[in-house]
Amino acid sequence: MKMNTLLLSGMVAGVATLSASAMAQDVDPNLPVYERTSGVSGNITSIGSDTLNNLMTLWAEEFNRFYPNVNVQIQGAGSSTAPPAVTEGTATFGPMSRAMRDSEIQSFEERHGYEPYALPVAIDTLAVYVNRDNPIEGLSLPQVDAIFSSTRFSDHPEDITRWGQVGLDGAWVNRDIPLYSRNAVSGTYGYFRDVALFGGDFKASINEQPGSSSVVQGVAETINGIGYSGIGYITSGVRAIPLSREHGGEFFEPNADNAATGDYPLARFLYVYVNKHPNEPLEPSVAEFVRMLYSQVGQEVVVRDGFVPLPASAAERVLRDLDLL
Known part of the structure; x- marks a missing residue:
């Protein structure tokens, strides 16, 4: 089952037409303001890209400001460690500085019956x-x-x-x-x-x-x-x-x-992969982490770590696709 292939291809094609706010490396003021919600707890594990290691760590710190009781663990050995970790369920998030290869997607799909979901989170x-x-x-x-x-x-x-x-x-x-x-x-x-x-x-x-x-x-x-x-x-x-x-x-x-x-x-786009069943919502902690990524505070972290932030239009596409708006 194709999850967000068309969504991603549209975003990749739009790299050359990003908003003026992204080009100036300021955060788009039209991005949503993140607000804390209730009922969020548990553990989040990230395994994957070294390039995104610091970015994931900074996002974890921001997330813990909203939810201090959520335990977030980050490992950044390399992008190739993300697909098996997300496939086997040892990681909640799989940050990657490249898109998954067809063979990696196939391995995930053989186990779960659908493709992993690719979240484009920044431009490097x-x-x-x-x-x-x-x-x-x-x-x-x-x-x-x-x-x-x-x-x-x-x-x-x-x-x-x-x-x-x-x-x-x-x-x-x-x-x-x-x-x-x-x-x-x-x-x-x-x-x-x-x-x-x-x-x-x-x-x-x-x-x-x-x-x-x-x-x-x-x-x-x-x-x-x-x-x-x-x-x-x-x-x-x-x-x-x-x-x-x-x-x-x-x-x-x-x-x-x-x-x-x-x-x-x-x-290039930087990605965070997640196991998202096409007919089921994300767990509350995962959903809120994703919402935060695509908020003003989440993209401010992108700028702080030296990457190019996404415009509100790109964030809206993902959040709408995941029923998080």
Whole structure:
């Protein structure tokens, strides 16, 4: 049974036409104001994305301000841990920095008889980081592909292993390019492979890291290093460089405006998956957590954690689809 496939496809198509409030990274004033209700108790467990780990933790803190007796536990080992946890019932929520794969949806459906429900909760810009002392102006996606991949499906004419190959001169000409990457359990790893590597394979020389902050730290400590991670993990030791879709194309900064318009090429939805029976309501604690996500206070947390908030129109679609309005 198709749960919210059409809803999601409509929202994805609308990334380029988000409201002005989302583009300015201010919370849409038309989002509902969340109000505490009675009869909410129990336990909530979140297992999944490292990228969303801090965001889920902040949401849990906000939720506990309304409902101090609800116990919320957060685990963030990687997006690939979310589907089995939601399928097996060991997690209430499965945050993911990518959409579930067909095989993951099929496993859930075989067990429950319907698809898991995908909640698009924020927009993330996936940044390519270099050391703060690296003078590179920007890179095209084909160049990024040639730096990180062994396959070069973008048809870039040569493998890129030194900074001089992307225009740097002086002491940078012969400096090699150490690569920092998330590990294969990460949704960020999968998204970067699918989009920046055009579906190709990473080089065997990548330094796989267990978390997004580890990627950024590695680049900060390696003057000629390069890596990728969510923009929310930026530190003073790195620069998030502008990117273009095509070689010779216009560079766009990884910021809220360019993510919302679709100009920045590595913008994506972040999701939280939940087991929602199509003919039964969500449990009260789950329903209220979802309501809070799509309220002003919930999307203020999104901004606070460095992501792009959703407009009221997107929130209304989900809440109406779940009969939570």
